[in-house]
Amino acid sequence: MAASPIAPTATGMRLNVRLTPGARAARVGDIVTDDAGASTLKIYVTEPPESGRANQAMIRLLAKLWHLPKSTFAIASGHAGRREVVVISGDNNELLAHFAEGGNKA
Numbered sequence: 001m002a003a004s005p006i007a008p009t010a011t012g013m014r015l016n017v018r019l020t021p022g023a024r025a026a027r028v029g030d031i032v033t034d035d036a037g038a039s040t041l042k043i044y045v046t047e048p049p050e051s052g053r054a055n056q057a058m059i060r061l062l063a064k065l066w067h068l069p070k071s072t073f074a075i076a077s078g079h080a081g082r083r084e085v086v087v088i089s090g091d092n093n094e095l096l097a098h099f100a101e102g103g104n105k106a
Contacts, residue, residue: 005031005039006099008092013099014076015062016040017084021047021054026061040083055079062086066098 005016018032018040029042045057055075063070068090078084088095 003033003039005041006096008096009087012072012087012089013092013095015086015088017058017078017086018042019054019058019078019082019084020044021049021057026057028061028065034083049080052079055084058084059086062088066095068098 007014016038018034020042023044023046026045027043029044031039031041033039043058043061045054045061047053047057059070059073059075062068062073068088072089074087074089076085076087
């Protein structure tokens, strides 16, 4: 079993994501381990990667799934790549509960 792709920070949580734009359906996939040993959460969105549309779609999907405001999410790194680091502002315990209840399943 892969380690968790989510980790606490001083102001919330950090989520490692492997984003796939242009998918048939928007969904959250499995937790996978990359070649470097880092765990990432696979996320699929239907939008293309142009002009940040795929990143915006990912944030909308996570916000809807976790029942959190979109403003809670920000992309810390990977804006133009498939590997993203998303920071989620809020209480660590509450955010972990959201992730455990369905943040890694669609």
